[in-house]
Structures are given as structure tokens and as C-alpha cells.
Amino acid sequence: MLEPYLFPISYAFMTFPIAALLCAIPFLVVQYRKYGYFNKFRGFLLYLFLLYLMNAVYLVLLPLPASRHNDPLPVSSYMQWVPFEFVQDIMRETKVVWSEPSTYIRLLKERAFLQVVFNVLLVVPFGMFLRYYARAKWLTCLIASFGLSLLFEITQVTGIYGFYDYPYRLFDVDDLMMNTLGGMIGLVLADWLKNHLPRMERLDEDVDLSTKRVSYTRRGIAFAADMMLLLLIWGGLVILRVPGAYFIVSILYFIVLPYMNEGRTVGSWIVRIRISGEGEHLKLKEILIRNGLLYVVVGGLHSLVFTVHFPGLLHGMYLFGLLIMDGWVFIHLVLCLLNRDRKLLHEYKSNTKLVIG
Template sequence: MRIYLQPIQMGVLIFFAVAFLMILPYFIIQYRKRGSVSTWRLLVTFSFVLYIICAYAMTIFPLPSREEVEHMTGPVQNLKPFEFVRYFKEYSPFVLSDKSTWLPALKHWTFIQPFFNFLLTLPFGVYMSYLFKKKFSTTLIYSFLLTLSFELIQRSALFGLYPRPYRLFDVDDLMINTAGALFGYGLGQILKNFLPDLDKVQIKSSQVSFTRRLTGIVVDLILLSIITPFVSQFYIGPLIVFLIPSIIFKRTLGQFLVKIYIEPENRLLITLRMILMAINFIPFIIAGRLLDLTGTAPESELSGIYIGLMICAALILIEGLDFLLAIFNKTKRLWYERLSHTRLVGK
């Protein structure tokens, strides 16, 4: 079993890196397409990503050394079908009339290897049925292409990184993997009756969740981080990213991507909204400056700096409480939205 655990561990590590890069685009696509992000669809989708990465990891890892591969002399491919049946007949301890041989036969490599190849693609068929809602014929094609990609990667000596293939290109694996996926498809058709319908677990709403807001803000902050090094004054970046688009288009780029906009259309109210929103950042800026002074200021001024830090902390705490109250409030409006009589609405 250890030979299977190491590739899975490697796949999980790769998944976390891929998931970190995927999460923002995924949220944007879901908000644009469905107006909300279903927690269940999120879990199912990212479990599929984890599965695919682990499946490829199991066909690639563990990686041998180049010296080890250079000394390999075995065959690089098997194009003769049903060799796994012949191996089972010749080398397995299984004897139908002797029950004592049944369990050892299940633990023998002649059974374990094809059985794990069968299990390798079984989840793929389930996902094709449940997540992607594909037909049987489409699943058959995709399953064959998936397992063919496994075998071609092995046959190519990991895209030419090794002097020769270190794993066998096996037509039996093509058949067994495809059969496993088709079995998984049938299993998925049954499981669909017990699992939530992915098309019904989410409802479009004009009310904007804080997760949707946050997704737009993250996009805007990424854009701000790109622009900032190219402008001479620190305030120019926020003007370009937040204020000007909000006044002209009623939304920032991030808000556009997640399909939300500011209501009403009155540009004076939108300008007031943006000015009040900017006030949120003043305690953070002042606190940062005061913290910088604590290491260089004379001892006689430290008490005043600490009082300033306490005032900033209190203001930040008030902002945090307002945020928490807004989460449980039906209107989901923050203090600067209430004062400016504006709100974010979704399309």
C-alpha cells in the first residue's frame, strides 16, 4: 500500500497549490454564471480537481533516478490484450475449489494491480455522471482519452525527461481503466438519487453576500498592487481602481466581474459612498505610522503614541462590529452605505 500512498501525498500537496490559484477564478465564474456560490458544488468541484491530480500523480510518481532508468532492460509496452487474465491464471494462488486460496489470491499482485487500475478511474465516471451530467457515450470517450493520456505520459518517458520509459505502456490498463470509469458512471447514476441536485442547491438573488463583495475586492486589490509601482503618488492607484470606475460605471472592475453594481445611479451619492468608505482605512494608516514611531520616538512621546494606537484600535473594533452586525442584518449594508443611502445589488 505504501507505493500508492506516496503519490497520493504528492497529489494532495500539488492540489493545495492548484486550489489556491483556482479559487478566485472559480468564484468569479460562479457569480457570473449563477449569481451565487454553492458550498456543495464548491466541494464537489474541488474534490474532482483533487481526484484528477492524484490520479495523474499515481501514474507518474514515485520518480526513479535517471541512473536507475538507464539500467532498465524490460519491455516498454504491451500491445497484447488480456495479458492480466493470463498472469492471473499462471501466477495467482487462486483455486476455485479451495476456499483457503481465495484470500491469498486477493492479496496477490495479479489481482491487486488490475483491481487498483479499475478503481483508479471509477471516481471519474461518477463525476461525469453527477457533476458534469454527461451521457454514457460521452463518458466512454472521455474515459478512454483520460486513460490514454496516462499511458502516453508513461510511454513518452515523462515527456522525454528520462532516457526510456520507466513504466509499461499497457493496453490492458486502457481497457481496465475505461471499464472502471464506465462502472463509476453507472454508480453515479444511482448516487444522483441520494445526493443534492447541483442545479437546485443555489438560488440567484439580487442581494449581495459578503463573500461576493470580498471576491470583487480581492480582484480590485490585485489590480491596485499591479498599478501602484507605476504611479508617483500613493493615492493615484485607489483613484484609478476604486473612485473613478465607481463614479463613471457604478462599479469597479472586481464588481463588474462578479456582476454587482452600486445603486442608485446618483453620482453624488456614489462619490459620498466612496469618500466614506475611504474613512475605513484611516485608522489602519495612522496605526501603521504610529507603530513605526514606537522604535524611534523619545520616551516622553510614547504615552501619546500609545493613546493614539488605542484610539485607532477602538475605531477598528467599531468597524469590525459594524461588519459583524451587517452579516446578520437582512439589508447587509455597512455604515457608509447607510449614510450615503447606497447599496450593492447583483444582476
Template sequence: MNSYIFPIKAAVITFPFLAMLITAPFLIYYYRKYGQLGKLRSLILYSFVFYLLCAYYLVILPLPSISIVAQMTGPRYELHLFQSWENFINQTVLQLNNPSTYLPAMKQSVFLEPVFNIFLLFPFGVYCRYYFKFSLGKTILASFALSLFFELTQLSGLYFIYPRPYRLFDVNDLLHNTLGGTFGFACAPLFTFFLPTRSELDSESLAKGQQVTLLRRFVAMVIDWIAIGFLSSLLKFFTNILPANLRALFNYPIASFTLAVMLYFMLLMHLWNGQTIGKKVVRIKVVEPDREHIRLWSLVKRYSAFYLLLYGLLQIFNYTMTHLPTNNHSVFIAYVTFGLMSLGILLLFLFNLLYALIRRKTRLFHDKASHTYTISTLLKKEVEHANF
């Protein structure tokens, strides 16, 4: 039993970290398509990711040492289909006319191993039918593909990290796993009858997608800074043609940060009428009241108040705290004063953010300072169509 419990414990420990990475594509996709993720959809997706992690860890854990695996001489694969059934017939203590043998028979490995492999992909079949709306044929193919991935992971010695497989590649596992996914598909209504349908989830998300939440804006911001990092890496190849004094300027973080904000969040957003790469992905844009095209000056005010002001305050606070130990009393007082002032303004921003989260407000201080709004670009007809 410990061989089953240990992988589940490992999944629980690593889940918060891996879930962020694994669910990121889902998050981007649903914000792009519906403009909203929704609490229930989030719970379903996170449960699906957690299930996949548990299943994967059950397949690969516990990990033996490489030296032990190198000394293994057992078979690498089992290609005899229905070998598990033959093993059960030959080794089981089950006697149908003797009920006292039922429980001991259920404790034997020849019974537990096939049953475990069936149950391993049973939840997968439920997810395929309920959430992904797969047909029976697609569910069977998806279950077989997932099982094949698990078996090839074992056959490759965990992607050739080990000199040989430390677990057996078994075609019977493919059969049992696929059966498990099929059974899960058949039994899905028994486990999901109390949940809203996928269509109802989609309609609700589209309707709520007209509202721009802070989480949606945060996802756009993360995508934008990933894009900036990628573009900055590309630009480094062309900096050699610049004069030496200009190249030296890029070595200062504050200079490169300011340039990135000016080019990306001001100039590019002006050219794209209030959108960036991240905002296009999650389908939002920054607008001004009664204007079809946002002004460059409004973007300068907006992102100077957000990025440049906050970044500058962070630099001031960091500098004053770093140089605070000094024998000059006047300099000490100046450092403390500027440090506390910058910290106070930063705390005000944090308070503004927490207040907006608690009260479910959508506008922060830089929105109000620049008289701009963030709106959804989801078409109204998409929302209306989802309600039918």
C-alpha cells in the first residue's frame, strides 16, 4: 500500500508548483476564448491536473538509484496479451463456491495489479466525457495514448536517465488502462450529474467575460513581460553595432527597464490602439472615454504612474536601505526620510490593490490618474450566441 500512498504524497507536495506551470496554457486558452475562467471551471481543471500528476507519479515512483537499476537483469517488456489473466487463473486462491476465499483473493497481486491499472485511467474517462466532451471512440484513443505514454516512459528508463527500464513495459497494462478509461466514460453521468454541463460553463464564462478582472489583467501582464524578455534577448544580438557609450547605457537596469516600458507599453500600445501581445491574448484593451484611438500622452501618464513610478520608488528604497549604515548624521536622516517616503507610497499602492481585490473594483490608481479604462474585446454576438 505504501507504493501507492507515497506517489500521491509527492503529488500533493509538488502540485502547487507544477499546477502553475501546467495550467498556464489552459488559463491563456480560456481567457482568449471566453474572457473568464470561472471558479468551478478552475476547480475542475486543477483537479484534472492533480489527477494527472498522481497518475504519473504512480507510474514512475519510487525512483531507484541508477547503480541498482544498472545491475537489474530481469525482462524489460511483456508482449504476451492476456498474460495477466493467465497469471490470475494459475495463482489465485479464489474458489467461487467458498466465500471465505474472496477476501484473500482480492489481496493477491494477480488481482490488485490489473484492478489498479483499470482504476488508474477511470477518472480520465470521466473527464473526457464530462469536460472535454469526447465521444466514446475519442475517449478510447485518448486513454490508449495516455497509457502508451506511461508505458514508454517506463520502457525508456524515465527518458533514458536510467541505463535500462526499472519497471516492466506490459501490453496488458495498455489493455487495462484503456478499459479503465472506457469504463470511466460509461460511468461519468453517475459522478457528474450534479454539475453544470460544459455548455453551461462556457455560456457563464462568456457572459462574465465582458467584465475585466484584475486576474485577467495580471495574466496579460505576465505574458507581456515574457514577450519583453524574449524581444530583449533578440535585441542583444544587434547592440554590437551601437556606439560604446550607448551600449554601456543598457548595462544599467533602470535605463533598460525605462526603455522597455516606453517602447512596449507606450509606443507599441499607441500603434495597436491600447493593446499589447498579452492584452490581445486575453482579449482586453485600454481605452479613453469618447475616443476611438487612445492618445500616446494618456499611455505615457498611465504607465509612468504604474511602472516608472513604482520601479523608481523600489530603487530609492533599496538604495537607501543598502547605504543606511553611515556615520554622517545628515545623510542618515536623508536616507531614512527618502526610504520611509518611498515605502509609504509603495504601501499605498499595495493597499489600493488589496482594496480593489476585496471590493472587486476593476480600476487601480494608474487607471484613474490617466483617465483610462480596461475593457473586454469579446464580441457581444459571441456572448449572445453562447446563451442559446
């Protein structure tokens, strides 16, 4: 009787790495923006909750019909509105002899009983997460658990909102009741569990953001966001045939903007970091050397490949020179990754660093 439940759970675990990868950047950005740093325990809980949601969705939806044009179910109604109908189902199907306690173990092999148990268990982690992580009150947990269950039931009875010709599961009021009960049981369990785990509201009490190192993952997210915006603006200027478009954009975006905005670009603002110089305020010279070297010089040399047509052999020599430079930059980056005390060249030359703020 466990096979119908093990099948979707196995799919959830198989596809979890893909979902985890897709959610990694949003998770990190939210943590950086809200708390200023990434707490591993908080991140673990978020990924655990993601895994739970995937299991819950797969349990609700799988197995799917073989075709969108499925046949209707052999029932008179797709809606079951009689509360506690599951009691009648259990009494009708069970092989338990109620006067003999030794036969109660048979319930663990019976469909009607297991369906009720799994409907309760389905939303227990949801209630635990709301209470422990989000610190939700009992009324919020009750409404949210009922809402999640209602979403599941509507999704099923509408054939995933009209994707299938006919519903392949029934809307059952007992499922709503048991799911909601599961959420409230999760709330009670979380109240007990929080006495044995770190309190969420105290995770950041002893954290000094000024001593936190800006990770290369965080730098990479900021860099990717900046480059996407840069390429978008650059492409627009190229279409308009503006001469020297890349250098205009890079100077305005990576030098003028951070100088006027306390060392922040859009990308660095997203992950809550900024450039800090030797003094209290960032100097124009510092930002000129730092971002000028990285974006105007190195980035500008790469931009010329797309904007300047070198004749014959000179084109190949130029590409080879870029390859050598990129190889050196890559090795330099790897060495900095392996040695946290080693500074990137543009930081070393400009006496600047990235800080949280």
C-alpha cells in the first residue's frame, strides 16, 4: 500500500537538485538583503522546506493521466462534501477485529486508514515551518494550512486548472480537515522542537557584519547582475550607432554611479555590498583605479572584438593576446579563491575592498 506514496517521493528527491540550483540565487539574494549575510542553518531550513514542498506537490499530483484527453472518473460527483466519510470507509474496508487488539496492526496495510494518515502527515512539516521559521501564530497557521489544502484540492478537481479534460482526483472535505489538522499538529511539534534547536530570532544576535568577509559567490551574483544591465544598455546604444558605446556605459555605470552612490552599483545594491576605500568616503581616484582597471581596461579590450574590425592576421593576434590575458586572469582568480588573504589585482592597486552595507 505504500507504493503510491513512494513513487512521487522518489521523483521529488530526484528532481530536488535541479530545483535547489534554480532557487539558489533567489535564496541567497533574500538572505543578503534581509540579514546582510548567509546563515547556513537558516539556508538549510529553507532548502528542507523546498524539498518538503516538492514532495507535497508530487504526492498531490502524481501519477498523472497518460494523456491530456483523459476519461472521466466512474463517479456520480467529483465533490465529496460529507465530513468524516473516511470513518465509514475504514469501517467498511478494514479487516480489524475491534475486540482483538492484536489485529489493530492490520490498519497499517489498509488503504482507507493510510490515506487519512498521509493526509495528516502531508501538512505537518508546513505547520512546523510556519511556527518555527516564520514564528506564525496559531490562527495564521490554521488559515495557511487550510489554504494550502484548499489549493491542493482545487488543483486536483480542476484537472490542474483545465490542463486535463477531466479531473483525475476528487475534491474531498475530509482531506481539507485532515490536512488542516496536520498543520496544527506541526505547530504543536514546532513549539516543542524550538526548545531543542537554535531560536530563529537569536541567530543574528552575535553577528558583526563589519567583520564578515564578502564571499566570491556574493561578488559573482553582483557581477552577473551588473553585466546583464550593462549589456542591455550597451546593446541599445550600439543599435543607435553611438560611437564608443561600451566605454561611455562602463565609465558612467562603474565609475560615476558608484562614486556618487557610496560605492554601490545596481548589482552590489542587490546583494547589499559596497566598495570601501582607505578613508571614510570613497575617493574618485580609488574608484577610477579599481573599476577602471577591471571594466574600462579589461572589459574595453574585449569590447573591441565586437566593435573594431582588425585586418587579417592582426585579428588573430589580438584574439590570441586576449586569450593569454584571460588565462592569466583566471589563474589569478583561482589563486585568490584558494588563498583568502590574497587580494584581487584591481583591489590591491586601488587599496579598496568590498564590505557589507
